[in-house]
Amino acid sequence: MAQRTELVQGTLDMLVLRTLCLGPLHGYGIAKSIQQVSNESLQIEFGSLYPALRRLELKGWISAKWETSERNRRARFYRLTAAGRKQLVREQSKWQNFIDAIASVMRSKTARGEL
């Protein structure tokens, strides 16, 4: 089993938006997809995913519709809206800036020499 990684605060929304970018999914599907794509290293708590979905829906970034799944089950499928797509671009660039900044600090050699 892969090593478990704690989710960085505030990234759940971005992960959900990114996952829905590939196509509509229901709530359980989203959780499963994130877990699979991260090679099981990101464990998504459904208890926090579900309120996050409601929050994104309230903000108008995702929309939901009752549909039938491939296994012939009815479920509420979420898809990205145009506003959500824009939001994803914003969050992605913010995230990129964040990891670049962290990375440049971690890689710096001038501060106190090599560790």
Next chain:
Amino acid sequence: MTIGAWFRRLLYLLPGYRYADDSDMEAELRSLAEIAAADGARLGNLTLAREDARAVWGWNWLAGLAGAMRYALRVLRKERSFTAVAVLSLALGIGANAAIFSIVDALLLRSLPVRDPQSLVEIGLGSNSYFTYTRFAENSGQVFTGTLARHADRRDVDFGSDLGGSPVPANLEMVTGSYFPVLGVLALYGRTIGPDDDNRSHPSAVAVISYGLWTRRYGSDPSAIGRTIRVQRAVFTIIGVAPPEFFGVVVGSAPDVWLPLSTFSNVYPGRNWLDDRSLNFLEILGRLRTGITAPQAAAALTPIFVQIQLERGVRANPRNSAVKLFAAAKGMSQLRYWLSKPLHMVFGMVALVLLLACVNLMNLQAARVAERRKEFAVRLAIGASRPRVARQVFTESVLLALAGGAAGLLVCRPIAETLLALASSGDPVSLYLSFNSSLLAFVAAVSIAAAILFGVAPAWRSTRGEILPAIQQGSGAAKASPVGRLFSRGLACFQVALSLVLVAGAILFAASLYQLTHLDTGLDRSRLLVLDVDPVEAGYQGEPISALNRRLAARLAALPGVESTSFSFNGVYSGRNGDSDIAPEGYRSGNPDDLHAWRDEVGPHYFSTIGARLIAGRDFDERDDRTAPKVMIVNEEFARFFFAGHNPVGRTVSLQEEWPGSKIARSIIAVVKDMRSGSDIREKPERYFYVPAFQTKPAPFSTRFLVRTAGDPRAQFSAVREAVRVEDPALAIGSVDTAVDLLNRTLNTDRLIADFSAAFGVLALLLAAIGIYGLLSYDVARRTGEVGIRMALGARPAQIVRMVLSEVGLLAVIGVVGGGIAALAMGKLVSGLIFGLRPGDPAVLASAALVLICVALSAGFWPARRAARLDPMVALRRE
């Protein structure tokens, strides 16, 4: 957050939307759980997920609040008697506060409903001559954009003159043509009086009526314009109706009718005051130019004023010829002057009463919380947070306070009107008491403050303490924590202290009123009747007035049941005054203000009729007429001031007289004991002299006859009126009063304060008694076991009673001491309102303390007796 998101949030407030969303959510979660189960996974606590998802909408607090409200309403409905007591006491407390606030707001805080009230100033305080007004109006253009003058009076007006009605008294305001334009007040209907109407050579007989009169008399009929009204023999045509909020420029006396000042001699036949430079009867207001301050304007007006005084022939005194300007933004008001301090006083008293009511409620709430400890413990045990339980208790307090506030709003208007009616026996006081936003804000603020005051501490205490013991204990015998007992005892002491302050105030004001009503004013006011007769309006001028007064005095003296009669210009206990510049023989002073004294012109046998005491010399009699040697009688203060206390009889005083129009010397024939016969008997008597009325030119004013009766003066009212009518039916009788009534009328404010503080003092005693009774009943119920043990060990009922009462006594004494200290500290607040005793009067404080201790002991007696009557076996079994 985007607009769309806000809109969806608002949608969520709709119950239909919320329920649909909720069931949608439930269906979704169920379907997901099935999918996950098929996948061999579990989703965890779905109920919590749903709760959290609901919280996303941000209305959870509202839903919680609504729940708390519903529950609080249910609790309050169940405990009807508690709710009724709480709401009623809050309604009275908040209503009284709101009533006083609305009066204070109307009288002291609100600006005049005119254009730019901030730039209005009053020239000097008091009245001026018409000549002074015209000169100011002509010459003040540099600092004022306009000036106006007014004269207000209450006169008989016939509103149905075109229908043949009868005259009724109405408030008249005679105004210059500049009045409405300068104030910037436009007519609601028709037009206002303008400069063209107020024309000295062609005065137009027009009138503007108030909105109140228009609705009362004319049923709000616009055709009132064009109708006529009659004042004396002059007929005026109504040309307009003033707007509803406009009450003139004097707060507390709303005119019914405005008339052009130029019609003065039509309204007052025989009184040519507009041409008399010496008569002060007008108030003058100016509107400052933008950028000019009141001191700048005053400096610019002073040389004009000096010139005016010179032309009027008034003694120029550099000290009092500087013009003073007073802000008139809130209007001018006698009422404000004499009600301001009493109102603040009463405001303080009602605030204390509300505080007392709140303390009582706090005790009641605390007791209820203690009773419900088990309920709260259960709620805490099954997972309610402590803040949530506290919120529940506080919500009940807020609901009570809001209900009390709403009821208070309903009763505040009647309370305010009663208060005003009490404050104004005699002249009706009309204040524009509106139901405005500041009143609503005040009531809301007071209600919330009350809720915080009596709700926070019990709410906080509801969450204290261990859960388990509370559940295990029986509901009735909850043991009080030491902190809780100390807290409720502290509150009881505080109540006693508050009540002591109010009771001491009540006793103080009652004692002060007693001192005033029983004050020796230097004359005998029992069996004395005062009759005001106006010869001027009936056409008398000059010498015939003297002859008329002589005939009337003789007629009145001849009435059966009348012992003697005299008359004077000022009368007694009235606001009328006259003064003269004088030069007493052998008196030198560098200060021109010293050469001055108050005066009155009086008829024969004046002093013996009013019962004044002559120290030396003789009373005036019929011999002191025009041809006799000129004489005067002075008071003790006059003799002390000018003659260093030596007997002044035989000395002379020279003064300017209109008859014969030059300086004459009068010799002093007697000294009279100082009298407090003015409109304020608190004032120390000033130097005063009296001259025989028949030796002076009669002034164009009414004459006041003083009639000494053998029995009740009221029995003579109709006989006296009839005597005047027989003399000349045209003579107008201004008023007939007993001297005692006249004096009492000058004490209206004192009586008002005494009545109110007595009412509040009794209310405070009642509230304190209820508080102590409640505390002890609760205490005794909780200590049933202890009392049972004591009795089983042989304590007699009397000992139990003594035990409980000694605790009450201790509480009362602590409260009385605290309240006494507070009362002493607050003494300064009442110093100007009491007469004849000091604020910290030991007898007053001691009697207040005695009253409170008695009330506390009797309030504690019933619970004590209940404890003493316990059957020890029953008490012990309950433990």
